[in-house]
Amino acid sequence: MRQNKIVTADEAVALIRPDDVVTTTGFVQSCIPEALHAALERRFVETGKPGNLTLIMTAGAGDSKGLGTGRFHHEGMLGRVIAANFGRMPKVAKAAQENRIRGYNLPQGVISQLYRACAAGQPGLFTKVGLHTYVDPRHGGGRVNTLTQDEIVKVVEVDGEEWLFYRATKIDVALIRGTCADPAGNLCMSKEALTLDNLAQATAARNNGGIVIAQVERVVEQGSIKPKDVRVPGILVDCVVVAEPEHHRMNYGVQHDPALAGEVRIPVGGLRKMPLDARKVIARRAAFELPPNGVVNLGVGAPEGISAVANEEGATPYITLTTEAGAVGGVLASGSSFGAATNADCIIDQNQMFDFYDGGGLDMTCLGMAECDEAGNVNTSRFGGRLNGCGGFINISQNARKVVFAGTFTSGGLETRIEDGKLRILKEGRARKFMAGVEQNTFSGPYAKERRQPVLYVTERCVFNLTQAGMELIEVAPGIDIGRDILAHMDFMPVIENPILMDRRIFADQPMELLADILNLNLHERVSYDKERNLLFVNLEGWQVRSKGDIDALRQVLETACLKAGQRVNSIVNHDGFRIGENLYDDYAEMIEYMSAYHYLTSTRYATSAFLRLKMQEALNRRGLAPHIFERRSEAHAFLDAAIRSAETRAAAE
CATH class of the missing domain: 3.40.1080.10 (Glutaconate Coenzyme A-transferase)
Structure with a gap:
């Protein structure tokens, strides 16, 4: 027989014991099980229980004024907090700063992935996330005060590389949220803006012998939720609480927006334009x-x-x-x-x-x-x-x-x-x-x-x-x-x-033609050819290489110009204000090598940036190419003119 899991919020939170490890869902102001938070706060204020809870959460979940996890600020309610964000529960943050509760501030993705580690019975998570930041145990280990002594982050070495190991904390209670549930506890999230970590949190609590309490806006007939629409199966859920509408808003500023829930698609051309500030x-x-x-x-x-x-x-x-x-x-x-x-x-x-x-x-x-x-x-x-x-x-x-x-x-x-x-x-x-x-x-x-x-x-x-x-x-x-x-x-x-x-x-308060820049649609305007001097001038002033795709686009424009010239050309390139990531210098040098092999007679370039000249020289030297990069335009032109005269002299002698 299937169990009917529908209970009141007060009945559900009555199952939470002192010293339990509680995790809750929510992201900033969205998808927060407010009815469960309110019921838990009410029970503690009225009875003083359950106290000394450990709260584990990923992103901040509240309005910074007392809603969401901000409800858990009462003295004695929390003994420890492991969270990525404290800013949305300022009174809890203050308690941590004043050494009244123990606290860890860990990366959001680490906590999110630790739910899966808990669910799978694993001891923790190996990752490089946090190395050389305050989360690195050599720089504090994510502890937010002196009261917090236990180390839950370690530096380990694997195959000569440094990693961080984050210890998993077993979860006793998961407070999650969906849109609807059937009496067996199967949850759908059709009207939610996000799905977050509900499934992983529920599995982590269930596999630790804990309880899972789900807040929904309505109960539906058993079997009416399509199997692929069930985001948390009923086998993981112990209690289902139907919330009042004010406690089940999509977020604190929006009751429900079907476009955010993915129920409809709306025209976006009419979205409000930002003022020019x-x-x-x-x-x-x-x-x-x-x-x-x-x-x-x-x-x-x-x-x-x-x-x-x-x-x-x-x-x-x-x-x-x-x-x-x-x-x-x-x-x-x-x-x-x-x-x-x-x-x-x-x-x-x-x-x-x-x-x-x-x-x-x-x-x-x-x-x-x-x-x-x-x-x-x-x-x-x-x-x-x-x-x-x-x-x-x-x-x-x-x-x-x-x-x-x-x-x-x-x-x-x-x-x-x-x-x-x-x-x-x-x-x-x-x-x-x-x-x-x-x-x-x-x-x-x-x-x-x-x-x-x-x-x-x-x-x-x-x-x-x-x-x-x-x-x-x-x-x-x-x-x-x-x-x-x-x-x-x-x-x-x-x-x-x-x-x-x-x-x-x-x-200027008008369109910037950003799309043309992103897609390099006007890149050909940076290239001009002087037929009399057989000189290709490439003006890359202020241009930036965002990706290898930008280099490929430049190669195509240069090659087209050279083929149109119908002969090998002399080229000079302006690199003033030119920007390229250090990880792309070799790709850029490869493009120059290709153009030198098939289209250039002589190539030179100039840039006022000493760092750019150095990095480009290094990249070209690695490919056995003469850099020919100068600080000033006049120097680059003088070199090119000398090279052209030398070539003409050799041709005449032959």
Whole structure:
């Protein structure tokens, strides 16, 4: 006989015992089992039980004002917290900062994947995520205070490589959420924006002999849920609680949006356009880094604007945007709906998304930054007296093929104005972001350099690039004075060679033709041929190589121009302001080798950047090619003219 598992919220939470390890679902403000949280809080306030609970959670789940896991702040209710985000439960964070509870701040993807390890009876998780950050036991092991003594992270060596081992914590209670359930506890999630880790959490609790409590909005007839629509089978569920509508909102700002749930698809052309302010300037500049046909993750805050910019520019079909919560494709949502997507291609479980991220599936990520230092380290987890937490930042930033950090140059009262295509600083922010040293290391610049990971830092007034020489100032906004508006508000001196102006299109309130840039549609306009001198001039000033596909596009344009000339040509290339990731220099040198073998008589190039000249010389030398790269245009032309005269002299002598 099938058991009817439908109970009240109070009856369900009465099964939770003191000292239990409790995990709950939710992402930011979405998919939170609010009725269960409220019932558990009510029981503790009325009876003082259950106390000394361990709370395990992935992303923050609350409104930062007391809802969600913020309900668990009462003295004695929690004894330990293992979480990726503390910012959405500030009173719990304060208790941890004051040494009143033990706490660990671990990467979101690690916690998400640890649910599966618990479910499978494994001791923990091996991963490189967290190496050389504050999670590394050599730098704190993720412990948030001195009360927390136990080490749950270890450094281990496998085949000569360093890994981190995260110890799994067995789970006694899982609080999960679905849309509907049948009396046997089979759950569907048809009206949820995300599926998160419900299945893994339920399996982890069930296989440990614990209990699983599921919140739903309605109960349906036994057998009416199609088998493939069941996201958590009834064999894992002990109790089903039907929540009142106010406790089962899609998120705290939206009762229900069928487009976010994937029930309908809506036109996106009419989505509200962002006003042209500092936030949009940052999003626009970062959008120029989007890789064509690439997979991208966007963080909360300033990076969210990239989705709106891409939609404005018609670039969304050529970029697949994702969130760590599991949304793939569509237009990413913001505000209370952050983590979901309108017109998503699919929604996968959160732990599966982190499998994809950790394995290097992301072509690019754009994340926020609270602090940055001269080594390129970034802090988003603990600053200004706040314990915010890392969320998915460490997983994402360490494993993406390219990282763009985005945020205002200063914070706290910054006021700007954009007029006549220029940026004006009306009032400087009170807090500096570019420090001599970050308070906590959430991203390791030296580790990124060691792995040749391209890293960019985008603000409303300038752009920095992480190079082997340090943080280099590479772009400055029109209207900005380097000394007055940049250096005067930094605690360190960046490398300054020859910064160029940020693209003026960013500061004009009209379409930027971003799509043409992403797809290299106008690349042919950078190539011109002088028939009299048999000279091919290639103007790559300000152009950037985002991927090997960009190199292939350039090769095609150059080869077409050479074939049209009908003979081998002399070429000269302007590399001023040219940017290329260190991991792509060899591919670029291969393209030059190909053109030299089949189309060039003589080739030379110039760049004011000493670092670029050095890296290009190294790449060309490895292929046995003479670099012929100069600092000034006049030097490059003089070399080419001499080479042409020498060739003409030889031809005449023959």
